[in-house]
Amino acid sequence: MTVNRRTPGKRLRSFLRDWSLPRQMRGESHKGAAARSSASEQLRPRLEEADKVGTSICPYCAVGCAQLFYAKEGQLIHVEGDPRSPINQGTLCPKGAATFSLISNPDRLTKVKYRRPHGTEWEEVPLDWAMDRIAHLTKKTRDETFVETLPDGTQVNHTLSVASLGGATLDNEENYLIKKVFSGGLGMVWIENQARV
Structure with a gap:
């Protein structure tokens, strides 16, 4: 097993060579090479992996901020504001920025739950059954009243x-x-x- 044992002097020289501040103090532009480091050179945009981009509207309030949804292999990987929107111009409030968590939360309910009258337990029911039940009860109540x-x-x-x-x-x-x-x-x-x- 080989252990990389760099001396403190080598570590300091590497740090000063790689850290942007000393290079900027030597006169290099903060907009150019001085802003780069070996770590930043290896970074890639997380959206680079997306194979599909869709649009939506934020579900939280009546403002109607436009959103971009990035997916990779059918899985959502990121949500951000759509800069083409005249409403939010790419920005999102904290609730809108949390849309990713709303969608990808493992505790999110994805099935219709129903508790029968006087029941104590929730049960899963088909969506079609629930919609028919709502329509039936609405019409029944309307007709009776x-x-x-x-x-x-x-x-x-x-x-x-x-x-x-x-x-x-x-x-x-x-x-x-x-x-x-x-x-x-x-x-x-x-x-x-x-x-x-």
């Missing part, structure tokens, strides 16, 4: 038993459709959006 006219004869055609709270990342077109379907189609009165920035 729908009011066509008030006692004085005023026509209202509404239900006060179902409400909608929209997400912050819904765009204008989605909110328009929600309002039309929920208000006009189902007669819902309580329609709100939690976009508060």
Whole structure:
């Protein structure tokens, strides 16, 4: 087994040769070779390995910051702001910058969980079953509580038993459709959006 035993003098000379500050003090430009070191020469951009780049919108608030998603072999490796966006111009707030953790967290729920009435345990159910159940219960509640006219004869055609709270990342077109379907189609009165920035 060979042990690399450099003398303190050799280590100091190597350090002074490799460290940028002494070279800058000797007059080398901090923008050129003086800024490089043997360690920095070996560094590679982490995004260089990406084989696919996609775009998305940050899921956290109503600002709608654009994001770039970098993937390698189908696995997300990085998320950053999209500099082409007129909204965020490549920047992200701390929540948006943490989107990578949101997506890649091993504790993130990826299956639909359902707890039956009076149940104590959560069970996994298919997404189609959950969507059908939500639609069935919404229609059932709406039909049971729908009011066509008030006692004085005023026509209202509404239900006060179902409400909608929209997400912050819904765009204008989605909110328009929600309002039309929920208000006009189902007669819902309580329609709100939690976009508060």
